[in-house]
Amino acid sequence: MSDSVTVGIDVSKLTLDVHVSPAQLHQTVSNNESGFAELKTLLSMQQVSLVLLESTGGYEDAVVCFLQSLGYDVSVINPRQARDFARSMGRLAKTDRIDAELLAQLASVIHARPDRERFVKKITDDRRRKLACMVARRRQVVNMISTEQQRKSAASNYSTDSINKVLSFLRSELKSIDADISLHVRSHFADISGLLASFKGIGPATIGVLLGEVPELGRLNRRQISALIGLAPFNRDSGFMRGRRTVWAVVQWSGMRFICRHFLPCVLTRLSGCFICD
Incomplete structure (x- = not known):
């Protein structure tokens, strides 16, 4: 495990905190193309075995695709798993830098497992990526419909009229998204x-x-x-x-x-x- 070079990246909307283990290198770069270029330079100096990130609601998608295009094995995990690992290591403090370091340590553990490959994220083609975006948007619209229906149960007459208008639009949008998903699925x-x-x-x-x-x-x-x-x-x-x-x-x-x-x-x-x- 000590011979493997692993990388942990803590992702936010604007920045990427990168930690390389066991070299104990740390660098913060922008979560955009210029930051990706800096990340490429940093990682090119290492024989990286695995890069580990947390799922952050989509902020990680671009850097994951970038790293996969460079040929790196990338794993994206549920934040709950990362936090449980931190607690098991007695690390209760939480900062972006600490999180990146712990992700690199967890990557070392995953890399040493005999079933390592099941943790590695497969390269997603454009067709499946587009479908995932459609499904995510559908889920958001369904949640908005549920929220408005809950408001309606205790709303005044004025609010009820407004809520009905919003619900009508949301249901129409949901039908449109469903039609787009069905067409995309049939086509690909x-x-x-x-x-x-x-x-x-x-x-x-x-x-x-x-x-x-x-x-x-x-x-x-x-x-x-x-x-x-x-x-x-x-x-x-x-x-x-x-x-x-x-x-x-x-x-x-x-x-x-x-x-x-x-x-x-x-x-x-x-x-x-x-x-x-x-």
């Missing part, structure tokens, strides 16, 4: 979308989410993919105690809650036999 992912659609209870929205957010689909076996998404119940045993197997903690830890929100209703639909699931 016809084979696998047809296979998914053959399962009763899985509709266009769920197909879009699975194809856009789970690029590993089709490359992992059923046990691996269910564990990745957070649908596989994990053991909770200690000594003679045999705890109940649950998926909730796994869903929380995996960062895949939004996928489960789509997929679990489809499972219930399948079990009930009422095939109206989207």
Whole structure:
């Protein structure tokens, strides 16, 4: 592990805090093309084994694509995993510099694992990246509809009229996004979308989410993919105690809650036999 050079990058909207281990090099660069050029210069002086970043809602996308284009292995993890690792190391303080250092240390641990490759983010082509953007926007619109519906339940007459107008627009926008997703899926992912659609209870929205957010689909076996998404119940045993197997903690830890929100209703639909699931 000590011979491997690993890099941790703490990502924010404007900056990237970069830490190289074990050389203990640290540099802060801009989260834009000029900063990427500085990052390239810094990393070119090292034999980098793995670069690790946290998922930050999209701020990491550009630098991930840049690093992959240079041929580096990149892993993007749920921030909860990084914070749990920091606590396990007794590092309770949190700054961008500390986070970058801890990410580099965690990258060393991941690099030493025999199943290292499952942590490495696969290069995403433009078609799948565009689909992921569509799915993310759909999720935002659905959340806005839910928020407005909650407001409506306790709103005055004046507010209700305004909320109804907003809901009408949002529902129209949702239909438009759904149409765009369906067209994109039919055009670029016809084979696998047809296979998914053959399962009763899985509709266009769920197909879009699975194809856009789970690029590993089709490359992992059923046990691996269910564990990745957070649908596989994990053991909770200690000594003679045999705890109940649950998926909730796994869903929380995996960062895949939004996928489960789509997929679990489809499972219930399948079990009930009422095939109206989207």
